[in-house]
Amino acid sequence: MASRSKLNQICQFCRCTPRTELKKCHKCGSVSYCSHACQREDLTNHQRACRVAREGVIIPPLDFLKTRKEKERLTEILTHCVPRLLTALYNDLARWMEAKSSALLERCINDLKLRYTPSACETHVLRVVVSRDEMWPSSTSTPGELFTVTKFQVMDVQYARESMVLWKDCMRELEIQRREAKANGLGMIAVVGIECPALATVRLLQFTGVGRYLLVTPAESGQRSHRRARR
Incomplete structure (x- = not known):
């Protein structure tokens, strides 16, 4: 050989x-x-x-296109239109996260059982997988309707850093930010990771000073959420 x-x-x-x-x-x-x-x-x-x-x-190969004009048009779409489309979809995801931040914080507290084991916010994150039916920017939908949650999962930080391809980089950044927060006395940080497979991205929602939320009973938390909804 x-x-x-x-x-x-x-x-x-x-x-x-x-x-x-x-x-x-x-x-x-x-x-x-x-x-x-x-x-x-x-x-x-x-x-x-x-x-x-x-x-x-x-x-992608352009051999199936016959004329030079067709090839130039497809090249223009790939180099200009697609990046703008992805940017618009990323912006929609940011709008959805902002609209759902309060509900996601409450879900994180409940799923990680932070009222009983506050230290869990140091070792675990709440993974939220979202999907989108129409992969185009939307100007008519309200922010909360832009994406649909398909999965909630409590995930170990070490497992996410070592085994989840999309999560590796953001978990390393999270570790650095947690050390800085601890040094600056910002208290506990609860983390919700929004995973969008269609965009091949993970965005983190970080909630600092979670201790004050843990002092609120679930009933009081529900009443506050109800009052916010009525407003």
């Missing part, structure tokens, strides 16, 4: 194995050629893979 170093000495275009050292693509460095002529001939085929290797950008 050929060694790995031997396999890497094959020209990307002509597939030959010259005696001289191959020259790598100077942009991505992921492929090699035996001559500049081979690199020029393979330019059209390598452009897409070259950009993916450099920037991590996934570009």
Whole structure:
């Protein structure tokens, strides 16, 4: 069986194995050629893979489009319209979180049983998975109707940091913020993580000074929520 170093000495275009050292693509460095002529001939085929290797950008094949105008239009949609659409959806998610923050805090206190074990807010978070029926920005729906909750789950922070791909980075940031809050005397922080698989994102709602909420009985909490709703 050929060694790995031997396999890497094959020209990307002509597939030959010259005696001289191959020259790598100077942009991505992921492929090699035996001559500049081979690199020029393979330019059209390598452009897409070259950009993916450099920037991590996934570009769908445009071979099914017939005219240059169609290709330019699809490229414009992918580079301009899609990012604006995602930004609008992220903004909708932020609006939904703000509208539901009080209800999510009460759910977090109840599900984590913080009135009986306050230390649970240091080791666990409330995972809330949301979905959206229409993946387009909405100007007519009220903020509370933009997303639908499909799952509530009490999740261990360590498990989220080590095993949940979408949660890893925000759990590391949360650990830093909790240390800073403890150093500044801000008290306990209860955390609700809003996970939206359609947007491949997790947004955290952090509630500082949760101790004062734990002193309120569930009945009083329900009365306050009812008064807020009537207003």
